[in-house]
Amino acid sequence: MQPSEIKVLIVDDEEKIVTVIKSYLKNCGYVTYEAYNGEQALQLFEKVNPALVILDLMLPDVPGEDVCKRLRKKSRVPIIMLTAKIEEEDILKGLDIGADDYMTKPFSPRQLVARIAALIRRSAEDIVPLCNTLSFYNEDLIINYQKHEVKKQGEVLNLTPNEYKILTTLVKYPQKVFTRDELITIALGEDFYGFDRTIDSHIKNLRQKIETDPKTPCYILTVHGVGYRFGGD
Numbered sequence: 001m002q003p004s005e006i007k008v009l010i011v012d013d014e015e016k017i018v019t020v021i022k023s024y025l026k027n028c029g030y031v032t033y034e035a036y037n038g039e040q041a042l043q044l045f046e047k048v049n050p051a052l053v054i055l056d057l058m059l060p061d062v063p064g065e066d067v068c069k070r071l072r073k074k075s076r077v078p079i080i081m082l083t084a085k086i087e088e089e090d091i092l093k094g095l096d097i098g099a100d101d102y103m104t105k106p107f108s109p110r111q112l113v114a115r116i117a118a119l120i121r122r123s124a125e126d127i128v129p130l131c132n133t134l135s136f137y138n139e140d141l142i143i144n145y146q147k148h149e150v151k152k153q154g155e156v157l158n159l160t161p162n163e164y165k166i167l168t169t170l171v172k173y174p175q176k177v178f179t180r181d182e183l184i185t186i187a188l189g190e191d192f193y194g195f196d197r198t199i200d201s202h203i204k205n206l207r208q209k210i211e212t213d214p215k216t217p218c219y220i221l222t223v224h225g226v227g228y229r230f231g232g233d
Helices: 015-027 038-048 064-072 088-096 109-124 161-172 180-188 197-210
Strands: 007-011 031-035 052-056 079-083 101-104 133-136 141-144 149-152 220-223 227-230
Touching: 007 015, 007 038, 015 031, 015 109, 031 038, 038 052, 038 064, 052 064, 052 109, 064 079, 064 088, 079 088, 079 109, 088 101, 088 197, 101 109, 109 161, 141 161, 149 197, 161 180, 161 197, 161 227, 180 197, 180 227, 197 220
Parallel strands: 007 031, 007 052, 052 079, 079 101
Antiparallel strands: 133 141, 141 149, 220 227
16 A cells, blocks of 8 residues: 555644644545544544544543544544653553554654654554464354454454554464564554563554463463563463
8 A cells, every 4th residue: 555545544632643643644645634632533543544643642522542542433543642751651651552653752753753654564564374264262253364254253353563563463472472572563563662661562462362361371482581472271
């Protein structure tokens, strides 16, 4: 997909920031849409179906966190959050609610464009499967690679692109114990920007979706002191 075919929704109540982002993206050939509050963003999302959302967390009406949660209930669209908070815990909270990446203000527009390209590329690429469909524990969990679909007890799960990538990477190498750095490199790509604890947030979200009891997981197992491995049979 060429940039000229890619729609990006920019959500920020600061007009200057929106103007700068819009200018850089249009110069790269992206199609941009702008929203200045949460409700407008949600309405515009339904109308234009963007390929990626840039979302400020400090919005005047509906908080950006709530916008992110509502989008995640119905879409796995990549979301980059913008935040003035620079503490690691604040950033991890944003990732916990479903954001795929983050940038702290002030930020480099050129770096933002690079992250957008990387995230869209990762969301479009699939881990090559050994077969079209895999099922585990008497079809409790089913992965359909052709449909890019994961089901839990017959219900389709709304996984984010990064969650899907991490899951399919773990499934592809079921006996391998992945370190956080390895998961970042293999599942998210070497051009991923972030710290290794980002993986922990994605794993936590994945467990909430695919595990019957996230506190005693059977699919994504923690190997203490090392990382994670897949435990499905």
